[in-house]
Amino acid sequence: MATxxxxxxxxxxxxxxxxxxxxxxxxxxxxxxxxxxxSGCGKTTLMRMLAGLQDPTSGEIYxxxxxxxxxxxxxxxIGMVFQYPVVYRGxxxxxxxxxxxxxxxxxxxxxRKRRVEDILEQLNLTHVAHEDVTTLDNATRQKAAVxxxxxxxxxxxxxxxxxxxxxxxxxxxLKRALKGLVKQHSQTIIYVTHDQTEAxxxxxxxxxxxxxxxxxxxxxxxxxxxxxNRFGGWFLGNPGMNFVEHTIVNHDGGQHLGAPLFRQPIPLxxxxxxxxxxxxIRPERVNLGEETPAAVKGVILRSSLVIGGQYLVxxxxxxxxxxxxxxxxxxxxxxxxxWVTCPLEDVKLFTPAGERIDMK
Amino acid sequence: xxxxxxxxKTAYHVLLWVIxxxxxxxxxxxxxxxxxxxxxxxxxxxxxxxxxxxxxxxDLFNRPNVLRYLGNSILMSSASVGIAIVVAFxxxxxxxxxxxxxxxxxxxxLLSIRMVPAVAVVIPVSLMYSALQWKDTYFGMIMIYAMFSxxxxxxxxxxxxxxxxxxxDETALINGGSRWHIIFRVxxxxxxxxxxxxxxxxxxxxxxxxxxxxxxGGRDTTSIPVSFSTDLYSDGGVxxxxxxxxxxxxxxxxxxxxxxxxxxxxxGMTFGTVxxxx
Numbered sequence: 001m002a003t004x005x006x007x008x009x010x011x012x013x014x015x016x017x018x019x020x021x022x023x024x025x026x027x028x029x030x031x032x033x034x035x036x037x038x039s040g041c042g043k044t045t046l047m048r049m050l051a052g053l054q055d056p057t058s059g060e061i062y063x064x065x066x067x068x069x070x071x072x073x074x075x076x077x078i079g080m081v082f083q084y085p086v087v088y089r090g091x092x093x094x095x096x097x098x099x100x101x102x103x104x105x106x107x108x109x110x111x112r113k114r115r116v117e118d119i120l121e122q123l124n125l126t127h128v129a130h131e132d133v134t135t136l137d138n139a140t141r142q143k144a145a146v147x148x149x150x151x152x153x154x155x156x157x158x159x160x161x162x163x164x165x166x167x168x169x170x171x172x173x174l175k176r177a178l179k180g181l182v183k184q185h186s187q188t189i190i191y192v193t194h195d196q197t198e199a200x201x202x203x204x205x206x207x208x209x210x211x212x213x214x215x216x217x218x219x220x221x222x223x224x225x226x227x228x229n230r231f232g233g234w235f236l237g238n239p240g241m242n243f244v245e246h247t248i249v250n251h252d253g254g255q256h257l258g259a260p261l262f263r264q265p266i267p268l269x270x271x272x273x274x275x276x277x278x279x280x281i282r283p284e285r286v287n288l289g290e291e292t293p294a295a296v297k298g299v300i301l302r303s304s305l306v307i308g309g310q311y312l313v314x315x316x317x318x319x320x321x322x323x324x325x326x327x328x329x330x331x332x333x334x335x336x337x338x339w340v341t342c343p344l345e346d347v348k349l350f351t352p353a354g355e356r357i358d359m360k
Numbered sequence: 361x362x363x364x365x366x367x368x369k370t371a372y373h374v375l376l377w378v379i380x381x382x383x384x385x386x387x388x389x390x391x392x393x394x395x396x397x398x399x400x401x402x403x404x405x406x407x408x409x410x411x412x413x414x415x416x417x418x419d420l421f422n423r424p425n426v427l428r429y430l431g432n433s434i435l436m437s438s439a440s441v442g443i444a445i446v447v448a449f450x451x452x453x454x455x456x457x458x459x460x461x462x463x464x465x466x467x468x469x470l471l472s473i474r475m476v477p478a479v480a481v482v483i484p485v486s487l488m489y490s491a492l493q494w495k496d497t498y499f500g501m502i503m504i505y506a507m508f509s510x511x512x513x514x515x516x517x518x519x520x521x522x523x524x525x526x527x528x529d530e531t532a533l534i535n536g537g538s539r540w541h542i543i544f545r546v547x548x549x550x551x552x553x554x555x556x557x558x559x560x561x562x563x564x565x566x567x568x569x570x571x572x573x574x575x576x577g578g579r580d581t582t583s584i585p586v587s588f589s590t591d592l593y594s595d596g597g598v599x600x601x602x603x604x605x606x607x608x609x610x611x612x613x614x615x616x617x618x619x620x621x622x623x624x625x626x627x628g629m630t631f632g633t634v635x636x637x638x
Contacts, residue, residue, distance in 0.1 A: 053530050074536040082527040089549045100535035145531075152535065 002030040002188045003064035003155045005050060010059035012045050019045040021212035022059070027205075029064075032182055032189040034199035037209030038235065043192045046209070047158050050190065052076050063156065079149030079157040083164050085141035087133040093140075094120070094129040097147045104152070119147045122184065123177050139170030143177065150181055159191040163198065175201060196236050200224070208232055230354035233280045239312070241280045242322040243350070248275055260318040261342045263296050268349075277357060278350040285346035286324035288313065288331060288338050295339040298322075302334050315340060387611070393604030401600045416605040423602075429587040430609070435498065436573075436583060437566040440505030445559050447506070448513030449551075453543055455514070456521040457529065467518070470511040478571050486575050496578025504572055509562035516561070520554030521547060556624040564614050584610045 005027040012020040019042040027033045035043040048054035050061060052073035061069045068076050087096050094116060101112045120126050123143045128136060133144060142162060149157050163174045179202060182189060193199050199206050200220045208216045208223060208231075216228040227233040233241030248255050249265060256265035261279055268277075287295075298315040306312045306325070313324045313331065317340060324340070332338055349357040393401045395412035420426055455463050485504065486495070494500030524547055532542045548555070570585040577586060588606065592598055618625065 051530075051534060053533070073530070073534040076534075078534060080531065080534045082525075082531065084525055084527055086525070086527050086531040088546065089552070091549075100532075100537075103536050103541075148531075148535075 002186055004029040005156065005188060005190070006062040007050075008060040008062070010046070010049060010061065011057045012042075012049060012054060013057045018212050020049065020056075023212075023214055025207070025214055025217070027188065027190060027207070029188050030186045031204040032191055032202055034203035034206045035190060035192045035209055036196060036199040036203075036206050036235075037194065039194055041209045042212040043194075043209045044160055047160055047190060047192050050156075051078060051080050051158055077154050077156070079152055079154040081142070081145050081149050081157070081159045081162045083161040085138060085145045085165075087136075087141045087144055089134050091133055092130045093125060093133045093136065093144050096133045096144050097151055100148060100152055115151050115153070116147075119151045122181060123147050137170075139166040139174060142166055142170075142174060146174075146178065146181070150185060150187075153185075154187065156188045156190070159189065161193055161195075162191075164193075164195070178202060196238070208235065210235075226356075227280075227348065228356050230278065230280065230350050233282075233348065233350075237282055239283060239323055241282050241348070242286070244279045244320050244322065245352070246277055246279050248277060259296070260320045261296060261322075261340075261347075263294055266344065274351060276352050278352060278354070279342070280348040280350055281322075281342050281346055283312070283323045284310075284325040285343060286322065286326075287341040287343065288315075288324055288326050289328055290341065291339045292341050294344075295341040297337050298340040299337055300332060300334050303331060390604050390607045391611075393600060394608040396601075396604070398601055401604060416601040417609075420602060420605045420609070423591075425582070425587070425591070426606070429582055429584050432581055433567060433583040433585075433610075434613075436501050436505060436581070437563050439498075440502040440566055441509050441559055441562040443502065443506040444509035444513050444562060445555060448510050448558065449517050449548070449555065450543070451510070451514050452517035452521050453547060455518050457526065467515070470514055473511045474508070482571055482575050485572075489576050495576055496580050498581060501573070501577055501581050504576060505566045505569065508569075508572075509566065512565075513558040513562060516558045517551060517554050520551035524550045553624050556621055560617050560621050560625055563617060567614060 007023050007025050010020055010023045011018070021042070023046065035046060037043050045054060049056050052068070052071055052075075056069065059069075060067060063076065087093075088099065091099070097120065098112060098116045101107050101115065107115070117126070117129075120129050123146065125140065125143055125147065128140060133141060136144070142165075146159075146162065159178075162178075163171050166174060175198065182202070191199070191202055203220055205217060206220050206223050207214045210231045216223055216232050218226075223232060224236050227236065227241070230241075230243060233243070244261055246257050246259075246261070248268065249258050250256070251265045255268045257268055257277070257279065258265050261281075296317055298317040301314040301316055301321075303311050303313045310325045310327055311329070311331065313326060315322050315324060315338070322340075351357060389406070392408075392410075394416055395414070396407070396410055397413060397415070400407055400410050454460065455467065460466075489495045489500055489504075492500075494503070528546050528550065529542050532546045537546065568585065569583075570589075573581070573583045573586045574589065577583065582590065584606065588603065591602060591606075594602070
């Protein structure tokens with residue numbers, strides 16, 4: 001039975017360093033929540049507290065209605081997969097997956113065998129089931145670790161960057177396998193990663209972490225399109241959002257945005273009390289080439305082909321540098337000018353401190 | 361160029377063989393002696409071609425105490441090292457995982473016990489053993505050898521346990537394993553090469569130990585090294601056939617151990633540090 005995870009004012013400090021800072025949040029049952037954030041933001045510490053491997057400094061953790069804050073890891077009925085595959089020397093892959101089940105007296109020998117065989121089949125591991133697990137490659141070992149966590153059928157499974165240490169081809173394979181498992185088993189899954197692509201492909205919901213806090217939470221596309229703050233805009237996307245500081249100009253009795261990104265003044269609302277705002281726009285939303293009434297002239301500094309047939313173009317508009325992504329291959333060479341348009345519907349405004357301003 | 365390198369390599373190998381043979385010569389002499397008569401052993405110039413005889417071994421094993429010496433050596437070395445390995449493995453796990461305050465200092469202290477010359481320790485220990493009436497008892501001998509085997513074993517095994525990621529412990533904790541389950545079912549198999557290495561190193565040390573066996577031991581607990589001093593002389597001279605045949609028998613267990621477990625000994629010499637996480 002899957003269950004939701006609820007945290008109340010959860011905090012963990014190591015001396016003066018606050019790894020997790022008063023998080024109150026619920027991760028829904030039967031869904032995949034990705035804890036996404038840069039290294040050192042506290043996501044692994046949060047995960048370890050959920051697992052019972054790290055004592056919180058304060059706060060409470062509930063699985064469903066049950067308070068688990070003081071429970072040992074084994075009492076919490078969870079599965080966990082770490083960054084490095086944990087397999088046991090001297091066992092076959094089958095035995096390595098079966099081992100935790102042998103300690104569960106409520107599972108009969110036949111049931112145990114069936115569960116292990118099922119999960120090995122789902123992960124396409126049947127052909128290596130009886131091989132010494134230490135002779136297998138890293139990706140297969142990690143699959144074995146995943147199989148072991150899933151075979152116990154715990155209510156919650158925690159993944160701590162499980163595919164960081166495998167090669168690119170195996171990454172794709174493991175990601176596909178994880179997606180398949182998630183669909184079939186409907187457990188509550190918390191998946192820690194610093195890789196946004198992983199989070200985007202696997203998550204039902206992303207919880208974006210920075211400096212020990214969850215700064216935004218939502219569906220992957222929503223978070224990508226509507227970051228709550230500059231951090232979200234910068235961290236998601238490759239490269240992240242462009243941020244350009246603009247001075248608010250008073251024009252015709254109202255507040256307006258002007259240079260460097262806009263040729264004509266753009267009327268603004270709800271920015272009272274601010275003299276500056278930061279304009280954010282994703283590189284792929286910046287249009288290049290066509291002259292429009294809103295377009296400004298930019299000088300191409302360099303252009304390079306990136307994955308997916310797109311060009312990543314560095315531009316200078318006045319003294320401002322921005323990046324654009326385009327599929328156009330008829331752009332002028334570096335040093336030449338090009339028309340640059342930032343469509344208003346794709347522009348996000350932030351306060352100088354980095355908080356999002358609603359443009360409506 | 362290649363030819364010069366080939367010559368150099370050959371010369372190097374010849375040199376290695378010459379050095380090895382020089383070191384091996386006394387061992388060869390004693391082994392050959394075990395198959396010679398007394399006259400053959402003492403012949404000048406030494407005989408390299410002779411008719412081998414097993415009489416010395418027949419005589420050796422017909423002597424009243426020889427089997428006891430052999431049994432004592434086997435019992436004391438295997439029991440003391442067995443105890444030492446269990447204690448050392450648990451200590452190594454605790455030092456590695458719980459990192460008690462002063463771990464570095466304690467580890468240094470442990471190693472420094474092995475640095476103390478045996479003669480500096482043997483007299484006070486002898487007095488203590490007399491007071492406790494542990495002299496010439498198996499218990500006393502096994503304890504003293506275990507005590508000497510533990511520090512080095514802790515050092516070897518801590519390196520190995522450090523090499524096993526803590527994620528192993530945590531995975532087992534999450535899967536419902538107790539601490540004993542983690543130590544013996546999860547970590548122990550991972551550090552098995554280290555256990556074998558520590559066992560063999562210490563076994564050889566105890567097998568060869570003479571001073572403590574001489575001072576703390578006695579009639580009941582005489583080991584093979586001490587038997588060389590007690591049974592060396594007979595009929596007013598050195599009993600060369602006894603010495604040669606006993607030395608040959610005495611060499612067999614260490615040689616077999618090294619032969620079968622040499623890969624573990626090499627791993628053990630690196631204190632497990634060549635193993636990365638995984």
